[in-house]
Structure formats: structure tokens, C-alpha cells
Amino acid sequence: MTDTATERAVRLAAEPLREAGPRPGFASGTLTSLRDIADHRELMGFLVRRELKSRYKDSALGFFWSLIRPLAMLLIYYIALGKFLGAARSIPDFAIFIYTGLTAWTLFNEIVTIGTASIVANSGLVKKVYLPREVFPLSVVGSAIFNFFIQVGILLAATMAVGRFPTGTRWLYFPLSLTLLLVFATALALLLSAVNVYLRDVGYLVEVALMILFWASPIVYSWALVQKQLACTPQMTAATCQTHQTLEQLYLANPVTLVVVGFQQTFWVAGDGEPIPTHLAERLGIALVIGVLLLWVCQRIFARLQANFAQEL
């Protein structure tokens, strides 16, 4: 036995035995899960870079493609909705308005869609190496954030171009909304990516659900229009009014709605006079608390489900 060998033996003898693989336990596992993920943050960085580098690797325009999609969407909505349907008349700076919503939506959409598929897409790794599997959905979040900030850059350039650059306290809505969006999207990505391993239908379901969610949020139409439809008028019976109010609250319970309105508060300077939901900041705060709770629950479900990933893939 060499010195290194004895040294190693001594060191190992001092170490306690640990369980192989993820730790069981619903609540008690949270800390170890977090520590595991923190230990692998560098790997996560590599995965994010891999994602970004490989995505448009062999195309001539390369990274530019990730910008073309939202710009095309902007153009479509601006012309079809804004000009043909006349939405631009009631919404000032309609292009900025739409692009603000689309920026937030693209981030959410990307995290949830790509996140859902992330475990299955990395099945080669999941089956062959033990890693805290959370790194795969989380690295999707990372690469989505990168794209997001490029879009925010374009958005800011656009606001500058129209001469209404957001300044001052209105920026406070941005970090709050962004955090809320990330928390919810991450929670969903974790949960759905795990379920998707067992039931591949989830991928298709997510597509449909996201489409509904897109139209259920004030992205291409303004909150003012919704409010006008749901407002109580004197002709209404009390019951109808009640229903309308419930619907309004329901609409506002959608975290994406809150996020989009929050974003608009920051970037859509021309919309200052427009009505906004009451107690927006409070709503965002409450949603954030719920979101964090949801994130925790989803992570625990993920941890529970991941034990059988390797054999299900």
C-alpha cells in the first residue's frame, strides 16, 4: 500500500456512510436537494452555455433567429390586431405595448415548453450519470433568461426610439413581476418535466394550455378592454354584477396576467393614463408568496418522481 492509498483509506474511514442517490423524505429532503443543486451550479452554467451554443450552431444567421420569432409575432399582431381590428386606436403606442407583453410571454412560454421536455431530451444523461435532475429544467430557465434579456434590450431601444424611455419608480414593478414569472414558470417546468417522463401526453397538453393562457392574459389586448366588458352597469341585476366581479377576480388570479400588467407598468410609458387592476403591487406580492410555496411543492414532487426516471425513460 502506498502512502496515498493509506491516506485515502484513513480519510474514507472518517467519512460517514451516505445513501446513494437522492435522499427520501418529503420535507426533510428540501435542504439536501438545495445543497445538491448548489453544488452543481457550475454544471448548470455549462448546460446553459451548451443549450445556447448548440441551438443555432450551424445556421448562417445563428443567434439572430431567436429574435426573429418575437419580431414576427409583433408584426403580425401589430398589423392584424392593431390595424385591421383597430386595437391600435384605443391603445397608445400599440407596438411597444404588444412587445412588452410578448417579451414576458416568450420567457414564460420558453421555460414551460422547453422545460417540460428537458428531462426526456436529456435522457441519455439521466440514464447514465447521477446528477440532481433538477439541473435540466433549471438550465432551461437559465438559457431562457439569457434570451429574455436580449429582448428586453430591444424593447428598451424601441422605447428610446419613440422617445418614452421608462424612468424612476416605475422600474420597481419590473423585478417584482420578473421574479413572479420566474418562480411560477420554474415551478411548472419542474413539475411538468417530471410528469412528462411518465406520461408523454403532457407535452401536447402543455402546448394547448399555453395557447389558452396566452389569450387569457392581456398581451395583445389591454386590461382596459377586459375591465370594460366586466364592469357593472346600472342596468345589470345584482347577480350578473356579482358574476362579472367574480370573473374579473378570476382573470386577475392568473399570475401571467399580473406579470404582463406589471411589465406594462414599467415599459409601456404611453399607457400611464390607462386603468390598471386595483392593488397591483399587493396582488403581485401575494402571488409571489403563493408561487414560492408552489415552487417548493413542485420541487418535492419532482424529487419524489425522479427516483424512477432512469427506468421509465
Next chain:
Amino acid sequence: MDNTSVIRIENVSKRFVIRKEKSLKERVVNFGRSNLHKDDFWALRDVDLEISTGSTVGLIGPNGSGKSTLLKMISGILQPTEGSVHLRGRLAALLELGAGFHPDLTGRENVYLNASILGLSKKQTDLHFDAMVEFSGIEPFIDTQVKFYSSGMYVRLAFAVAVHVDPDILLVDEVLAVGDEQFQRKCLERIRGFQHEGRTIVLVTHGLDQVAEFCDRAVVLEHGRVAADGSPREALKVLRAEFESTRLEEVERAVKTSDAPIVRKGAKFTGIALRTDSGATGHPSLKRGEGLTVAVELEATTPLDDWDIGIGIATPLGPALYGTNTKLLGVRLPLHVGVGRYEFHLGELALGEGDYSVQASLTSSDGTEIHFVPQAAEFSVEGDGSSHGALAARARFTVV
């Protein structure tokens, strides 16, 4: 200090449920009968193992005996259905080389990614990067996308990364049989280095020679249970016997299921005995240069026509050293029915000190094996301690 166990496997069982349906339609249609479409399969059953630090353990067994499943369980990829697996120290698993390689990234980028997957920090990778590339021997292509690599280059780079991770426990699954011979030797050298540094290695392999060469302990798995656990020699003996019985079973089954009436020659060895020139029998001990007589008794239930008897000498670990048969000796055996006795005499065996086993085979002239006994009898050879290895020679040393 040597007895610290780094891997403790307690009563581990693993059940796989084989579902034959996946879609909703199938589930609805088969609702209620869904248990019919579920098969339980126990990949491992009550496995108990304790592996101590610094040991090299070979995990062997026929295909589907649960070797890889056990390895995956140790590395934490799969969870045991029952029982528990505990570890000490840092673990690296080479279950598949280049599992984390991304075809669109360059070799360099993949080295960092893969090292990170195996648990190396960027700083450590920086430190080892040159050594890794050097080891892989593909320096000119390190900045090429790996999708343009040949499979050999791919494997070289992957192995280079893997061996530069600094694990306490290394799990290796069937990945040594890659690359050309020169590279393979490099890998094996590296593994010897690991042994020297007191790392624990668990090796899954079908290369039984490797087990004999590297491991100080071998575990034979058979249908998910530990069939043997001990010195590689003992374990290989058990495994070979198992292979032979499987082969016989298969032959039996083939005979039963085939429609065509195969004229199967019913014959088998009923006894094999050894006798040295000096008259010792049983498990005889041979002096250097002494001859050995192998006597076989066989019984044929159908007439044997056009057939041969063969014998061979092998080391206890398996590799055959010598073999001959009646065909090679130019003997044509007569038509035979009933019990018969035959003898081979092997004169002046130039074998080195050690234990040897005798194999016997009964073949028909078209090459099909009628009966084969891998370890029919054993004998040992006495030496004067002047040499090692299976071969003996008259050695002399002079200064000129």
C-alpha cells in the same frame, strides 16, 4: 484500516414492472385487466455486498443477470425497491463513455461539460485539461465539433476525461473494450495506477481474463442473485459451470421444440480420471517432466458414428493452454455403442508450478459438440520455485 467499507449494499432488491401499454386508449380498453398487461421482473433479489476500500471487484455473470442494474444502483441512478445502498467518498461512474457529449460542441467544450458532469470544477478541469488532451491523443482535433469525430476519437476523449476525475470509487461498465490496442493498454495501465492509489474499483465485464488479471475479488450474479463471491478463481469456476449448464439447457430446448426429427447423438462422459506416470490418481501432483494419462469413460445411448474425443488443459482462470483430439492425432474412432473407455497419454508436460484443470469434449465430425466438461479433473504441478507462469523451461543463466 483496510477494512473500511466504501460500498455497503444491504438486502437490495429491484423490481421492474414491464407494462405493455402506454397510451390512454390501450389503458381504457384494457381497464380492469390491466394487471394482465403488467409483468413483474426482479432484476436483483436480496443482494448483500460489502466492498472495502482499495479493493478491485469484478462483477460478472451472464447477460441479464443484473450486473448493470446493480452498478446503476450503486451510482444512484436507480433506486432499490427494497434494501439500501450506502457509500463513502467520491464516486465516478463510467457507465457509458461520453454520455454527456453534445455532438454540436467542440471537443474542448465537451471536455469541460463532461468533466463538470463527472463532478470536476472548472478550475480543476483547467488544471487537468492538457493532461486530458495529451492522454486522448487527439490534440489536432480538439477544437472540432465532436460530431465529426470518428468513434475511436470520441471514446478516447471520453475516457481521457473520465480517468482524470479524482474518484474514491470508480464504477466501470464494459467500457474498457474500446479503442485500439495501444489505447486500451493505456487505459488498463491507468486503472492499475488507480489500484495503486488505493481507489476502489467495481468492474462489470464479460472479459473474464480481465477479471482474472485485475480483480482481487469477483462476484458472480445469476438471475439477480449472488451466485458466488470470492477470489476470481472460484468465481470464474462457478460462472463457467453456469455457462455450460445454460448451453446444455439450450440444446435440450432446441431438441424439444424443433419439428424436424434431429438425429441427436445421445452420448456423454460418465467418468474422467487422471493418472500420473508414477501412478498417483485423484487430484494428482505432477513432478516436472512427468507424463499424465487422462482416462475417459463414456456412454452412448445411440450409435456413435464419425466422432472424436478431445481433451485440453487450462489454467484455473480459464485460458486453455493445450488441446488435442483424436482427429488431430489421426485416429479414426470406430462405430461405438454402449460404454467405452479411452485413454490419452500426455508425455513430458512442460508446465510451470501451479494448478491446472482438464477439459474433455465429445464432438461429432461436423463440429457439433455432443458433450463438453469444462473442468473435468484437476491436477497440480510441483516446481522448484525457479520460475513462474504456466510454462516450464530449462532455464540457465550465464555471464558472457
